[in-house]
Amino acid sequence: MLFETIVAVFAERGYQACTTQEIARRSGVNEATLYRRFGDKAALVNQALTRALTGSPFTRLKITNDLVADLTLLVGAYADSVEQHGGAVLTLLTDMPRHPELREAMDVLTPNMRNAAQVIAAHQNQGRLSAGDPLRMVTTLLAPLMAAGLWHRAGYPALGSGEDPAHVVASFLEGHRLS
Structure with missing residues (x-):
């Protein structure tokens, strides 16, 4: 319960406004x-984010011979992770440059993105997807969901x-399928 509260406060407010006072109040x-x-606070937030990101559905991606199934699993896992952890990933990505003390949590997120890129790379190597940086292609694939999340966080749920x-x-x- 405590870690879920920390992740929720972090996602809602960002690192700067994520106070231990608010975390304590909400978690009792x-x-x-x-x-x-x-x-x-840095140790507290890092530990909560590390636990959330380590157990995220985005960590359980698979590579098969079915391009559509693999990409659908990838997109669904990202959506499920966002659903479970709110905007914590987007908040982490935007706050990390200003708060290097969040590096520990970022170090957990990075392998998740690399795993997603491996799904893309595997299908590129099998001639199913066009060439290009696999990590950028993951970002392109997930962009509609990321944009929707940003709109939602800005208070425009119909757009998000x-x-x-x-x-x-x-x-x-x-735009990216070869065969």
Whole structure:
């Protein structure tokens, strides 16, 4: 419960405004207990994000011979991860340059993105997808969901409703499928 609360406050407010006082209030824990147990806010946030990102559906991607199934799983896993952890990933990506103390959590996110890029690379190597940097192609594939998440966070839920994974994959494949 504590780590879920930390991730939620972080996702809602960003690192700067994610206070131990708010975390303590929402989780029903004494703020002094947080400091005794974790040392400082950076350690607390890093540990919560590390746990969330390590157990994320995005860590369980597979590579098969079915391009559409693999990409649909990838998009669905990303959407499920966002659903479970709110905007924590987007917040981490935007806050990391200003708060290098979040590096520990970022170090957990990076392999997840590399795994997604490996799905793209495998299908490129099998001649199913066009050439290009696999990590950039993952970003292109996930861009509609990322944009929807940004709109939603900005208070425009009608613009941030996201898209069905099958539709996202079909749109991506219109420009990137080889066979």
